[in-house]
Amino acid sequence: MINPFFKRKGPFKIDKLLDLSMVANKDNLKKYNVTDIKDLVNAKINEITFYHSKKYEYLALKTKASFCITTDKLSKILPNNCTKIIVDNVLTSTAMITKTFYPNSVTDDFDFSVQEISKTSYKKNVKFGRNVLVGKNVKLGKKCLIGHNTIIESNVSIGDNCSIGSNVIIRNTIIKNGVNVLDGCVIGKKGFGFFPKKEKNFRYPHIGIVVINDNVEIGCGSTIDRGSMSNTVIGKNTYLDNQIHIAHNNIIGENCIIAGQVGFAGSSTTGNNVAIGGQAGISGHLKIGNNVKIAGGSGVIKNILANSRVMGYPAKDLKIFIKDNK
Secondary structure, three states, X not given: OOOOOOOOOOOEEHHHHHHHOOOOOOOOOOOOEEOEEOOOOOOOOOEEEEOOOHHHHHHHOOOOOOEEEEOXXXXXXXXXXXXXXXXXXXXXXXXXXXXHHOHHHOXXXXXXXXXXXXXXXXXXXXXXXXXXXXXXXXEEOOOEEEOOOOEEOOOEEEOOOOEEOOOOEEOOEEEOOOOEEOOOOEEOOOOOOEEOOOOOOEEOXXXXXXXXXXXXXXXXXXXXXXXXXXXXXXXXXXXXXXOOEEOOOOEEOOOOEEOOOOEEOOOOEEOOOOEEOOOOEEOOOOEEOOOOEEOOOOXXXXXXXXXXXXXXXXXXXXXXXXXXXO
């Protein structure tokens, strides 16, 4: 389940797709239909993917995509049944093709479809405060609470026994059962993905969603961005303190405890039973193993093995940090 909330255009003939996306068709590809764009893991036959960094070699070797946007150097890693589309800038070309398939995924204007909940059938299932607005394609479970001035925008599913605080905005999100979202959170908006240009920056489409599993708590003022090509996922029974930011494509495991003002850059994976102290920072595209403890104020800039205890900037083994700072 990658993009259940965004309407896809196509399929496109590969030459038409590249032409519409302003991507050079260097090999004069013509014959084949392309039905969708997905990441290396989820792409299937007749779909297109992208491969831009050698660190994803183990995924590129196994991709089932029929087409892959890549560089000449990286193309040698891809399987023979995957047609390589060689470009100068993989991420820019991928963004253009994604925008062709999903033109409505670039902007995040406010939802014109919302209505006051008191004028909808949702009022029968939930208790709600004043000035609560609900958009289209929304599902609300039983015995839920929704606070004052909260907006449940289009494309949201909320399970049973959930509590959504006041002044919360949610869109493009699936929330399971028993979840508490405290006041002032923003969940499911597009992530901070763009390519800098002198005249006008180019926005990267975000076609993923946010998935929040059972019994999660999200503290006041926290923000969770939806995924760009894959989903942003919070594992069950994980507790987030106040003012935490989770960027696009992060996967956070089960039973984690994350203290206030921790920030996650995009596309990192955090294991189960991880504890992170306040104001720590997690860089992008990293893997943090199970049972890791990260001290407050640390800066994590490389992978951390399971069962490690780290501290400092850059974060290092706790014993080494203490020895170095006697």
